[in-house]
């Protein structure tokens with residue numbers, strides 16, 4: 001049995017204990033785990049079942065293509081089926097399972113790699129096409145095995161700790177969140193969308209655990225400490241006891257803070273910071289209580305689209321948005337227009353393979369081209385506007401032209417709805433996300449063109465520092481405490497004051513209580529964070545005067561490198577928490 005611990009970086013706080021389940025959930029790594037001697041037969045059995053299911057599905061496809069396109073096009077499926085019956089390929093996979101003691105998925109992947117490496121190197125298009133014909137049906141088997149994998153977790157009871165090669169949104173939504181005790185991954189950025197979801201769901205999550213999958217076995221008991229940054233394999237009774245004791249005291253502190261959190265976040269000298277929440281789905285409405293928050297600062301509507309198999313209709317969207325607005329009972333509710341692309345691909349909306357997706361086709365760039373998509377969402381939103389205090393936010397704005405174009409479409413949709421007799425709010429506030437350097441440089445003009453701005457620091461940091469938020473090789477360079485970031489935040493806050501328009505920060509850096517204090521000192525009067533961070537931020541705001549926050553901001557802005565910034569942060573953190581072990 002594997003023992004010992006693996007270090008990593010906590011990206012969502014908390015401790016957990018439970019059986020591990022290794023998952024494949026894109027983009028490219030196949031889960032590999034070791035199987036015990038007595039589990040070899042089980043894996044070979046899984047392989048045989050997957051081969052049968054894959055053969056049946058190929059047959060179904062053949063029939064469909066035969067009736068829609070004819071016998072010639074249907075022929076390939078007959079070939080694919082025959083390839084899966086090749087006894088030598090089957091033997092190679094079985095041997096890989098029993099000799100290397102690996103799971104069926106990993107053994108099938110070995111076979112595919114072998115096909116591609118040998119035949120893919122041969123000259124000539126027809127040979128390469130043959131190579132792909134030989135490996136394609138095995139990808140099919142792989143898909144079936146991976147589906148089985150999900151079905152297996154769903155059949156079991158109790159919570160699991162998911163382990164993956166890379167933290168992606170698909171890993172976070174692999175099983176319903178009630179079943180998730182924690183998520184651990186070999187790779188993943190602190191501000192990647194997978195991490196954003198983990199914080200939003202309130203699930204402990206740790207990334208950067210190298211060689212994790214090679215040391216885990218399916219079902220192995222592990223302890224995850226995302227606060228201190230390690231995964232303990234097969235923990236001893238003493239280690240379990242210690243973890244549970246710490247978990248209890250952290251939860252005790254959280255409960256006490258939650259009790260205090262019902263009143264607004266007011267500094268001792270009377271300044272009230274508006275605390276809004278970021279949510280990703282209607283289910284998140286249960287994760288906060290209305291009296292504890294001042295509204296929704298960011299609803300990432302793309303996650304409503306991600307959890308489905310096809311685009312939601314106008315009616316479906318309208319129902320969802322209406323539910324959110326009614327739940328908020330008149331509090332400000334900011335819905336962001338669809339921000340797909342990049343690391344948020346929709347399974348049913350194929351985007352081209354891009355060498356640099358972060359600089360590619362995403363956010364408003366997609367919806368301004370796919371007008372129908374945008375119009376359906378705008379119609380649903382505008383129809384909802386009469387049910388509460390709705391505000392609309394535009395993602396990934398890079399130019400004033402995009403805002404002008406959006407206003408035009410907005411007006412057309414509004415007129416269309418009025419013509420159809422739908423009541424709509426006339427002056428629905430429209431805001432722009434500031435998350436791209438060009439938007440920062442154009443901030444004054446953008447503020448004139450919209451009703452409010454919200455700073456998306458997850459992306460702004462990535463684009464200002466030229467560091468991909470998803471790339472583990474440069475994650476150490478992704479530093480929200482870089483002085484350039486504070487200068488950018490300062491410029492935006494000043495511009496908003498000059499134009500007398502509201503500015504908020506909805507990027508995840510605002511969820512750190514010390515950064516929240518800094519934002520307050522920079523002049524932001526509202527921030528938006530995942531619900532679980534609200535009590536901690538209220539705790540910090542109630543212990544810092546506005547004057548002290550301003551002095552802190554001045555000190556940070558006068559720093560010319562990151563060392564004094566880190567020192568000032570440590571000082572404020574110490575003054576708030578001292579040696580409190582539960583923090």
Ligand code: PEP
Pocket residue numbers: 196298300339435455456457458459460506507508
């Ligand atoms: C951001 O970029 O900070 C943001 C809030 O948007 P997302 O994380 O969804 O890209």
Ligand code: MG
Pocket residue numbers: 435456458459
């Ligand atoms: Mg963003």
